[in-house]
Amino acid sequence: MSSYEYIVSACLAGINCRYDGRNTLDPDAAKLVAEGRALPVCPELLGGLHTPRESSEIVRTSEGSKKVMTASGEDVSEAFIKGARATLEICRTCGITKAILQQRSPSCGCGTVYDGSFSGKTVEGMGVTASLLTSAGIEILS
Ligand code: SF4
Numbered sequence: 001m002s003s004y005e006y007i008v009s010a011c012l013a014g015i016n017c018r019y020d021g022r023n024t025l026d027p028d029a030a031k032l033v034a035e036g037r038a039l040p041v042c043p044e045l046l047g048g049l050h051t052p053r054e055s056s057e058i059v060r061t062s063e064g065s066k067k068v069m070t071a072s073g074e075d076v077s078e079a080f081i082k083g084a085r086a087t088l089e090i091c092r093t094c095g096i097t098k099a100i101l102q103q104r105s106p107s108c109g110c111g112t113v114y115d116g117s118f119s120g121k122t123v124e125g126m127g128v129t130a131s132l133l134t135s136a137g138i139e140i141l142s
Helices: 026-033 078-094 128-135
Strands: 006-009 036-040 056-060 066-070 098-100 108-116 124-127 139-141
Touching: 006 026, 006 078, 026 036, 036 078, 056 108, 078 128, 098 108, 108 128, 124 128
Parallel strands: 006 036, 006 098, 098 139
Antiparallel strands: 056 066, 108 124
């Protein structure tokens, strides 16, 4: 069993893994990583995507299902699901039961996510990774 208490969205730890090559540094999250208490992970990179990449949002189809689409219309759902599964596998391997995740992301968002219109509007919902972790009993902290 590892000594990690949390996984943390890697962009919160200051790693430049966002779609635009930047990060969303949160000093408290970075401190947990520096102390060896939190393990930084980026589900989208674990899913095989690269930085930089096109921005993506969760889109609701007319049939009521959800897909993750890039702004130019590419369906990247498979990479997002792969990254979510890899993130859960890391939690299980390391015995981690808590996750500190970046808000509004189509992977990491918990509670609200962008609405699929690429206009900055948000709706209630969960990112792909946040949803899988929650269903597996991992506690999400934003
Ligand atoms: Fe940050 Fe999560 Fe997006 Fe990676 S997938 S850039 S960790 S919000």
